[in-house]
Amino acid sequence: MLKRLLITGAAGGLGRALTPHLRGIAETLRLADIAPIPDALPEDEIVQCDLGDAAAVDAMVAGCDGILHLGGVSVETPFAPILQANILGLYNLYEAARAHGQPRIIFASSNHTVGFYDQTDRLSADCTFRPDSLYGVSKIFGEALARMYFEKFGQESALVRIGSCTPEPENHRMLGSWFSQGDFLSLIGTVFAAPGLGCTIIWGASANDAGWWDNSHLDWLGWQAQDNAEDFRAKIEATVPRPPADAPIMKYQGGVFTQFPIYKDG
Numbered sequence: 001m002l003k004r005l006l007i008t009g010a011a012g013g014l015g016r017a018l019t020p021h022l023r024g025i026a027e028t029l030r031l032a033d034i035a036p037i038p039d040a041l042p043e044d045e046i047v048q049c050d051l052g053d054a055a056a057v058d059a060m061v062a063g064c065d066g067i068l069h070l071g072g073v074s075v076e077t078p079f080a081p082i083l084q085a086n087i088l089g090l091y092n093l094y095e096a097a098r099a100h101g102q103p104r105i106i107f108a109s110s111n112h113t114v115g116f117y118d119q120t121d122r123l124s125a126d127c128t129f130r131p132d133s134l135y136g137v138s139k140i141f142g143e144a145l146a147r148m149y150f151e152k153f154g155q156e157s158a159l160v161r162i163g164s165c166t167p168e169p170e171n172h173r174m175l176g177s178w179f180s181q182g183d184f185l186s187l188i189g190t191v192f193a194a195p196g197l198g199c200t201i202i203w204g205a206s207a208n209d210a211g212w213w214d215n216s217h218l219d220w221l222g223w224q225a226q227d228n229a230e231d232f233r234a235k236i237e238a239t240v241p242r243p244p245a246d247a248p249i250m251k252y253q254g255g256v257f258t259q260f261p262i263y264k265d266g
């Protein structure tokens with residue numbers, strides 16, 4: 001069991017959904033976010049900090065032997081907040097980890113690193129990046145940074161390219177991209193329990209019949225997704241109007257992110 005698991009982005013959608021189920025894998029949870037964290041328990045440690053603040057990130061990481069890094073900008077925005085949270089923030093996090101015993105890190109990367117692939121493409125973990133947004137580019141930076149800290153210092157990371165982590169798939173695209181919260185939780189448990197991890201790319205997706213991503217390189221890890229978006233197909237067909245086949249949400253793995261402009265401040 002971990003002694004102290006740091007969960008960044010604990011006030012966000014995934015942080016709030018996953019945290020209650022992670023109490024069993026660590027003696028203490030340290031919950032961090034720039035925003036107030038609504039559902040913390042009295043025994044949780046709370047840290048309010050901006051990932052762009054190096055000293056605050058160093059203090060946030062000190063004393064932790066595992067990190068679930070969910071914090072950061074999670075959508076397409078102007079470059080400034082992405083730079084602060086996802087680029088400077090990642091550097092600050094890995095530098096803090098280097099200074100404090102190299103706790104294993106699960107980095108919430110994204111399908112938007114490869115969003116310009118077609119939904120007819122099938123991808124292995126070593127595919128060429130095809131980012132669909134500045135947000136996707138920032139996740140590629142995070143993956144590259146993690147790799148460099150592994151090569152230079154042996155820092156272990158799981159780079160989880162999350163598809164769409166929602167309680168249920170919500171539209172036709174998510175029949176391919178869905179990652180159930182249960183499958184994410186079992187992955188987190190497996191990653192922190194594994195004897196060795198290295199720096200491993202993992203497609204964060206359930207065992208979807210209509211899925212696009214191949215995790216067969218992970219046989220050694222002993223994790224297999226259990227859920228399947230196909231179980232929700234009838235519900236989606238009945239409740240969500242089917243977009244035209246050439247609509248971005250039906251054509252591209254990254255869906256509508258492929259259509260976003262470069263947003264400017266102001």
Ligand code: NAI
Pocket residue numbers: 008009010011012013014015033034035049050051052069070071072073074075084085089108109110111161162163164165166
């Ligand atoms: P979210 O936007 O709900 O949560 C992100 C949290 O990060 C927020 O609570 C926000 O306050 C915090 N944050 C933002 N900027 C910060 C800063 N400068 N310093 C400290 N904290 C900051 O996102 P969600 O859906 O919970 O996703 C969690 C992570 O997983 C994100 O990194 C996202 O990119 C990634 N991801 C999520 C997917 C999903 O389906 N939910 C899919 C792919 C990736």
Ligand code: 15L
Pocket residue numbers: 074075110111112162163164165177254
């Ligand atoms: C992501 O990376 C986003 O953080 C999330 O909000 C969703 O848009 C998800 O990808 C998705 O592609 O469904």
